[in-house]
Amino acid sequence: xxxxxxxxxxxxxxxxxxxxxxxxxxxxxxxxxxxxxxxxxxxxxxxxxxxxxxxxxxxxxxxxxxxxxxxxxxxxxxxxxxxxxxxxxxxxxxxxxxxxxxxxxxxxxxxxxxxxxxxxxxxxxxxxxxxxxxxxxxxxxxxxxxxxxxxxxxxxxxxxxxxxxxxxxxxxxxxxxxxxxxxxxxxxxxxxxxxxxxxxxxxxxxxxxxxxxxxxxxxxxxxxxxxxxxxxxxxxxxxxxxxxxxxxxxxxxxxxxxxxxxxxxxxxxxxxxxxxxxxxxxxxxxxxxxxxxxxxxxxxxxxxxxxxxxxxxxxxxxxxxxxxxxxxxxxxxxxxxxxxxxxxxxxxxxxxxxxxxxxxxxxxxxxxxxxxxxxxxxxxxxxxxxxxxxxxxxxxxxxxxxxxxxxxxxxxxxxxxxxxxxxxxxxxxxxxxxxxxxxxxxxxxxxxxxxxxxxxxxxxxxxx
Amino acid sequence: xxxxxxxxxxxxxxxxxxxxxxxxxxxxxxxxxxxxxxxxxxxxxxxxxxxxxxxxxxxxxxxxxxxxxxxxxxxxxxxxxxxxxxxxxxxxxxxxxxxxxxxxxxxxxxxxxxxx
Numbered sequence: 001x002x003x004x005x006x007x008x009x010x011x012x013x014x015x016x017x018x019x020x021x022x023x024x025x026x027x028x029x030x031x032x033x034x035x036x037x038x039x040x041x042x043x044x045x046x047x048x049x050x051x052x053x054x055x056x057x058x059x060x061x062x063x064x065x066x067x068x069x070x071x072x073x074x075x076x077x078x079x080x081x082x083x084x085x086x087x088x089x090x091x092x093x094x095x096x097x098x099x100x101x102x103x104x105x106x107x108x109x110x111x112x113x114x115x116x117x118x119x120x121x122x123x124x125x126x127x128x129x130x131x132x133x134x135x136x137x138x139x140x141x142x143x144x145x146x147x148x149x150x151x152x153x154x155x156x157x158x159x160x161x162x163x164x165x166x167x168x169x170x171x172x173x174x175x176x177x178x179x180x181x182x183x184x185x186x187x188x189x190x191x192x193x194x195x196x197x198x199x200x201x202x203x204x205x206x207x208x209x210x211x212x213x214x215x216x217x218x219x220x221x222x223x224x225x226x227x228x229x230x231x232x233x234x235x236x237x238x239x240x241x242x243x244x245x246x247x248x249x250x251x252x253x254x255x256x257x258x259x260x261x262x263x264x265x266x267x268x269x270x271x272x273x274x275x276x277x278x279x280x281x282x283x284x285x286x287x288x289x290x291x292x293x294x295x296x297x298x299x300x301x302x303x304x305x306x307x308x309x310x311x312x313x314x315x316x317x318x319x320x321x322x323x324x325x326x327x328x329x330x331x332x333x334x335x336x337x338x339x340x341x342x343x344x345x346x347x348x349x350x351x352x353x354x355x356x357x358x359x360x361x362x363x364x365x366x367x368x369x370x371x372x373x374x375x376x377x378x379x380x381x382x383x384x385x386x387x388x389x390x391x392x393x394x395x396x397x398x399x400x401x402x403x404x405x406x407x408x409x410x411x412x413x414x415x416x417x418x419x420x421x422x423x424x425x426x427x428x429x430x431x432x433x434x435x436x437x438x439x440x441x442x443x444x445x446x447x448x449x450x451x452x453x454x455x456x457x458x459x460x461x462x463x464x
Numbered sequence: 465x466x467x468x469x470x471x472x473x474x475x476x477x478x479x480x481x482x483x484x485x486x487x488x489x490x491x492x493x494x495x496x497x498x499x500x501x502x503x504x505x506x507x508x509x510x511x512x513x514x515x516x517x518x519x520x521x522x523x524x525x526x527x528x529x530x531x532x533x534x535x536x537x538x539x540x541x542x543x544x545x546x547x548x549x550x551x552x553x554x555x556x557x558x559x560x561x562x563x564x565x566x567x568x569x570x571x572x573x574x575x576x577x578x579x580x
Binding site for chain 2: 260261263283284285286288290292294297298301311312315345346347348350351352353354355358359360361362365366459
């Protein structure tokens with residue numbers, strides 16, 4: 001049985017995700033298909049012209065691929081839970097081009113396109129296969145997310161897709177019910193906003209529509225502002241206003257090329273998202289994180305201790321993956337089922353309270369820096385000076401000092417101008433490897449991958 | 465804080481603030497999985513003389529480390545195990561780090577050094 005799936009990935013990170021998905025499922029080159037939206041004639045963001053990255057929650061990258069050969073749903077779930085780059089993976093119903101911008105035309109178009117779409121039966125089979133439990137006749141909800149110059153909003157899309165689901169069921173009453181077919185036609189599908197079994201997800205970006213069935217047990221479903229909710233089993237403690245996604249953290253570590261034996265440092269680590277993702281997915285590393293806020297550092301340490309204990313237990317009991325769900329304050333179980341970490345040879349996580357503009361680390365002792373820089377004024381990037389670049393240049397100068405020659409620094413920030421200003425000031429210390437526009441949480445930001453040159457940092461310190 | 469981290473730490477904003485002296489109030493010995501590859505890869509990153517100096521100052525930690533890193537350290541399991549214990553199984557829970565240049569003190573509370 002084949003399963004046609006779609007992975008949602010931070011757009012800009014498609015290449016990283018494609019590599020991971022191909023390796024995980026041993027797919028041949030070209031087997032992962034990008035469902036791309038052609039850029040509009042006048043791009044919303046002029047500097048992104050020619051790029052596949054758009055602002056907006058629906059502008060998440062969609063990678064379609066087909067897997068087969070699973071005897072049980074649990075085996076498929078396990079493999080999906082081991083993927084680290086996607087925000088979520090769903091059963092793909094189909095991708096359709098030509099969404100009209102006008103409300104009336106769109107109603108007709110959705111009914112016409114989805115009312116006879118071929119992908120439903122296969123997607124529903126995959127949904128039943130992958131779900132732990134699926135009732136014979138499920139209740140359903142349609143969650144829609146929309147971005148583009150349409151004359152209508154997402155709820156209209158959701159209502160029209162729900163209408164198409166009802167039409168489909170009238171035409172083939174057994175489509176949504178599990179085999180063996182009921183003797184009498186099953187009752188009409190019941191739509192529910194909460195407590196639904198089946199979540200149909202419709203993503204509209206400009207003239208493209210992607211319809212998929214959520215495989216997540218997350219009871220809250222999709223919300224357009226946090227598309228989609230992502231499990232974070234390593235972060236039981238997370239009192240923080242903004243946090244990089246675990247999937248994005250993993251992609252950044254992949255871009256950094258962090259390898260066994262490396263010292264990986266996040267100078268602004270918050271609750272430890274990046275150091276923990278590093279230690280949990282790369283064997284034999286030392287992951288060091290620090291932050292200015294003592295409260296989040298305590299949380300990062302607590303998260304680190306939970307992970308360390310779970311790793312030791314998994315190694316000694318030969319478990320296939322870490323069991324992180326025990327104890328007080330555990331997240332809902334889907335967090336632990338949908339993102340899993342197999343035990344690896346020992347890595348170490350350490351957390352400190354420090355100021356990223358004045359790091360307490362020896363010169364050249366770090367191999368890789370991966371950092372989610374504070375996003376502008378909203379997260380106090382301006383408190384050290386009037387502009388983010390004042391903070392950024394101090395942080396990057398310290399990054400240059402503590403990184404070894406040819407070490408790698410990966411940064412995520414929406415303030416491209418501030419970073420480029422820093423680069424001009426510090427051109428002697430850095431070689432730009434990549435500049436990737438990415439869509440994180442609907443906002444367009446950039447990931448910068450820089451390599452350290454061999455030029456020693458001239459210290460302008462207190463005693464000079 | 466483990467001693468592997470201490471070996472990387474210097475007093476922020478100084479030129480010679482390394483190694484930081486440790487004033488221990490509470491120290492725990494914890495168990496960590498022995499991963500010879502990890503330890504061998506960390507050897508080249510360590511400041512070994514500073515590590516010896518630190519270990520000597522902590523009378524509670526057994527001093528089984530040789531005065532120099534053995535030539536074929538990657539295959540020397542006895543050495544790697546001794547280093548493993550010192551780097552990863554000694555946890556400073558409470559105390560202070562003292563800058564050798566300025567004598568400034570940085571508190572360690574609940575295992576977290578505050579280097580602010």
